[in-house]
Structures are given as C-alpha cells and as structure tokens.
Amino acid sequence: MPELPEVETIVRRLRTELIGHKIESADLLWDRTLVTPKPAHFKKNIVGQSISTVDRRAKYIVISLSVDTLIIHLRMSGDILIREESAPIHKHDRLILHLSDGHYLAFSNMRKFGRAWLTPNPDDVLGKLGPEPLSDHFTAEMLYERLQQHKRQIKPLLLDQNFLAGMGNIYTDEALYLAGLHPLAKSDLIKRKQAQILWRSIRKVLEEGIRRNGTSIDWIYRGGDFQNYLQVYGRKDEPCFKCGRPIQKMMVGQRGTHFCPRCQGNEGAD
DNA sequence: ACGAGCGCCTGTCGGC
DNA sequence: TGCCGACAGGCGCTCG
Numbered sequence: 001m002p003e004l005p006e007v008e009t010i011v012r013r014l015r016t017e018l019i020g021h022k023i024e025s026a027d028l029l030w031d032r033t034l035v036t037p038k039p040a041h042f043k044k045n046i047v048g049q050s051i052s053t054v055d056r057r058a059k060y061i062v063i064s065l066s067v068d069t070l071i072i073h074l075r076m077s078g079d080i081l082i083r084e085e086s087a088p089i090h091k092h093d094r095l096i097l098h099l100s101d102g103h104y105l106a107f108s109n110m111r112k113f114g115r116a117w118l119t120p121n122p123d124d125v126l127g128k129l130g131p132e133p134l135s136d137h138f139t140a141e142m143l144y145e146r147l148q149q150h151k152r153q154i155k156p157l158l159l160d161q162n163f164l165a166g167m168g169n170i171y172t173d174e175a176l177y178l179a180g181l182h183p184l185a186k187s188d189l190i191k192r193k194q195a196q197i198l199w200r201s202i203r204k205v206l207e208e209g210i211r212r213n214g215t216s217i218d219w220i221y222r223g224g225d226f227q228n229y230l231q232v233y234g235r236k237d238e239p240c241f242k243c244g245r246p247i248q249k250m251m252v253g254q255r256g257t258h259f260c261p262r263c264q265g266n267e268g269a270d
Numbered sequence: 271a272c273g274a275g276c277g278c279c280t281g282t283c284g285g286c
Numbered sequence: 287t288g289c290c291g292a293c294a295g296g297c298g299c300t301c302g
Contacts, residue, residue: 002295002296003295003296006295032278059295059296073296073297074295074296075295075296075297076279076294076295076296076297077279077280077281077294077295077296092280109279110279110280110281111278111279111280111281111294111296112278112279112280113278113279113296113297114296115297150271150272151271151272152271152272152273153272153273156272156273159296159297161296161297168295168296169294169295169296170295171295214295215295217294217295218281218282218294218295220294220295221295233295253273253274254274254275254276255296256293256294272302273301273302274300274301274302275299275300275301276298276299276300276301277297277298277299277300278296278297278298280294281293281294282292282293282294283291283292283293283294284290284291284292284293285289285290285291285292286288286289286290
C-alpha cells in the first residue's frame with residue numbers, strides 16, 4: 001500500500017500522537033516482523049525508552065527513542081494505528097507498543113511483509129537509499145546525470161530505492177504519464193529537457209499526493225483522496241484524459257504498469 | 271549491469 | 287455456489 005505520500009501522511013499524524021511518551025511494554029506478535037535485534041532482546045531494549053522525534057526517510061518511518069532508533073517499513077499492506085488501551089487488538093496486528101499516555105501503537109500488517117528494526121545505527125538500514133525526491137538536494141540536473149549513469153528501463157529504475165527513494169508503483173505510473181515518457185524508455189536516452197519535465201512531474205505527483213493525504217484504493221489505507229485524481233493507475237481500458245484513447249496495462253518488472261500509448265511516446269527515447 | 275523470475279503472505283475478485 | 291488462478295501501494299534473492 002504505502003508509498004512516500006502515504007508514509008508522510010502517517011508520520012505527520014504519529015508526530016502529534018507519539019512524541020514525549022514512554023514505551024511501557026511491547027508485544028511482538030509475529031517474530032519475523034523484527035529484523036533486529038533478536039526477539040528475545042527487543043522487549044528488554046525498547047521498554048523504558050521515550051519517543052523524541054518521528055520522521056520519514058523514503059518509505060521508512062523513523063522513530064527516535066532515548067537511546068535507539070525504531071525504524072518501520074510498511075511494505076505492501078502495513079499501517080500504524082494508535083488506539084486507546086481499552087481497545088481490542090486486531091487480527092493483523094504484528095507489533096504492539098504500550099505507551100505511557102494510555103494508548104498503544106499497533107503495527108498492522110496483513111501480508112506480513114512489513115519490517116521493523118531497533119538499532120543504535122539507523123544508517124545501517126537507511127544508508128544506501130537514493131536521494132529524497134522532495135528535498136532541495138534533489139535537482140533536475142542531478143536526476144539527468146543519474147539517468148545517464150544507467151541503461152535501464154525508466155520505470156524499474158524509478159522504483160529502485162537506491163536510485164531514487166520513495167517512489168512506488170502508483171506514483172511512478174502517474175509521474176511517467178505526466179512527463180509523457182513511456183515506462184520502457186531507456187534511461188540513458190532521456191534528454192536533459194525530458195529529464196527536467198520528469199523531475200517536475202515526480203515532485204508534482206508526490207506533493208499532490210501528500211496534499212490529498214495519499215491514495216486510498218481499498219480498506220488497507222484509509223483517509224486519502226488522491227485516488228480521485230489518478231490519471232492512469234487503475235484506469236485500464238478507460239479513456240485517456242488528454243487524448244481519449246484507452247489506457248493500457250502491461251507488466252514491467254513484475255509490476256502492473258498503466259500508460260497511454262499515444263501520450264507516452266514509444267520505448268525508444270520518449 | 272540489467273532484467274526476468276520467484277519467494278514472502280493474506281485477501282479479494284473474476285471466470286468457469 | 288464453489289474452486290482456482292491472477293493480482294495487489296514492496297523488496298530481496300538468484301540466475302543468465
């Protein structure tokens with residue numbers, strides 16, 4: 001489910017609900033949720049620490065504690081819920097943190113792909129990520145140069161978190177449509193001008209996604225509004241808003257890929 | 271270096 | 287109605 005805008009939306013909410021509270025106890029309900037440390041050490045290490053900041057890096061939720069950093073990746077079906085202590089645990093809850101303010105945090109994760117790390121060295125987890133697409137550090141020229149360094153299909157490249165950190169399947173399809181670029185276009189053939197347009201498109205769809213509190217397609221992630229503004233994702237066989245021809249769907253790198261064959265050029269350069 | 275295929279999981283949907 | 291395969295907001299691994 002969550003890509004950068006959804007994680008950002010969750011992080012902003014958590015920031016108002018978590019900061020300053022102490023972790024009184026913890027329950028690990030699905031051992032493989034935790035990458036590190038070993039389940040036996042986790043409880044002992046985290047209990048007693050207080051939450052100082054909540055941030056996002058790419059699709060990771062980064063929670064700074066008194067001593068360690070708790071990092072959570074929601075993967076396909078994860079969500080973070082804050083509930084009153086009296087509220088019952090849900091079926092898909094995998095990790096529970098009981099807080100000092102009478103609430104508990106639940107890491108819900110239907111498909112069990114989500115992961116958590118408790119570590120004194122967050123860089124061990126986050127260190128290899130590519131640039132943050134909405135930061136000032138990420139410029140159009142930087143994108144152009146990085147595109148030249150690979151000879152790869154543009155869509156899988158944008159999904160590669162070491163190339164650019166935070167894009168997922170929905171926002172990548174939307175950005176490529178906005179930029180008029182075919183999903184299979186080769187990265188090294190993209191001209192400087194096209195890279196600028198792609199850069200602007202990436203920032204636009206992500207900013208708009210955040211402004212709309214993310215995309216809510218089904219019951220897994222609620223509260224978002226961006227699904228009402230999607231141009232291609234989930235619109236197979238429906239008319240392109242620009243040219244009226246049906247949106248096509250194909251598989252690219254094992255991911256469903258939506259595009260307009262007329263507005264998004266060909267597989268070559270554009 | 272690159273791309274295809276698979277595994278990890280649970281749930282939903284469409285076709286027969 | 288029931289069964290069965292395809293597919294789903296992600297990512298890490300192997301193999302040519």
